[in-house]
Amino acid sequence: MILIFLILLALFQATMVDYLYNNPTYYQLDGAVWETEAFRALRLGESVCRLEKLDFDQLTALMVEHGYDLTGVDSLQADSAPIRAAKPEAYEKLKQAYETILGDLVYFPIPLNEAAEVPDVTYSDSWGDGRTYGGDRRHEGCDIMGEEKPRGFYPVVSMSEGVVEKVGWLEQGGWRIGVRSPSGAYLYYAHLYRYEREWKEGDPVRAGELLGFMGDSGYGKEEGTVGNFPVHLHVGIYLETDNYEELSVNPYWALKYLEKRRLRANFR
Numbered sequence: 435m436i437l438i439f440l441i442l443l444a445l446f447q448a449t450m451v452d453y454l455y456n457n458p459t460y461y462q463l464d465g466a467v468w469e470t471e472a473f474r475a476l477r478l479g480e481s482v483c484r485l486e487k488l489d490f491d492q493l494t495a496l497m498v499e500h501g502y503d504l505t506g507v508d509s510l511q512a513d514s515a516p517i518r519a520a521k522p523e524a525y526e527k528l529k530q531a532y533e534t535i536l537g538d539l540v541y542f543p544i545p546l547n548e549a550a551e552v553p554d555v556t557y558s559d560s561w562g563d564g565r566t567y568g569g570d571r572r573h574e575g576c577d578i579m580g581e582e583k584p585r586g587f588y589p590v591v592s593m594s595e596g597v598v599e600k601v602g603w604l605e606q607g608g609w610r611i612g613v614r615s616p617s618g619a620y621l622y623y624a625h626l627y628r629y630e631r632e633w634k635e636g637d638p639v640r641a642g643e644l645l646g647f648m649g650d651s652g653y654g655k656e657e658g659t660v661g662n663f664p665v666h667l668h669v670g671i672y673l674e675t676d677n678y679e680e681l682s683v684n685p686y687w688a689l690k691y692l693e694k695r696r697l698r699a700n701f702r
């Protein structure tokens with residue numbers, strides 16, 4: 435009798451394990467998924483980027499259902515209820531992570547130039563690419579390139595409101611400024627030509643406020659080193675998690691999402 439019971443129990447367990455691991459809805463919300471490469475790549479895809487406003491329950495459910503890659507996903511239909519019911523704690527943490535990263539973003543960091551003859555900025559997805567300055571490492575951001583224009587030309591505005599957390603010279607980042615958003619994301623702008631004003635740690639920043647100008651500072655031990663790479667803005671987005679103080683996530687798709695929200699300015 436006991437033997438039959440044990441066999442039945444083993445069969446039941448095997449079936450359950452099989453079910454859980456073959457059902458992506460459950461499988462993809464295991465462990466600290468917000469610390470994985472798949473999550474951090476933040477592949478929002480074109481359809482999500484076209485949305486005027488993000489619904490974080492919808493986004494969370496879509497990401498779990500599609501294995502954290504919404505590139506090529508057209509239908510944004512998602513039901514968050516079963517995922518939330520299955521793993522309420524992990525679901526909330528994952529949703530919170532998306533809200534922290536994306537919830538405060540308001541503006542693309544480079545205004546749209548109304549002077550039509552001036553070329554616009556360009557950028558591509560280079561998060562995770564190899565970098566060698568200062569030792570082998572991975573690119574923790576997205577580079578917005580200034581096309582054929584000298585340092586100091588393109589204005590750089592804050593993507594969110596927040597508080598200046600770090601400012602000043604860094605060997606790799608050059609003249610950089612880091613803003614902590616209200617939800618807790620750390621938004622990092624590097625290689626500036628100059629600051630708009632003398633920012634100090636603790637200064638409040640408004641979304642869209644002029645931080646400084648795009649440049650090519652950095653990659654030098656000496657403060658003020660310029661000219662070691664093309665003029666561009668390096669944008670970094672960092673998340674604090676249980677195990678990491680600063681976990682880099684990919685800004686590329688977040689920037690795509692912000693493209694429809696650009697301040698307009700006239701600079702030449």
Ligand SMILES: [Zn+2]
Binds near residue numbers: 667
């Ligand atoms: Zn960069």
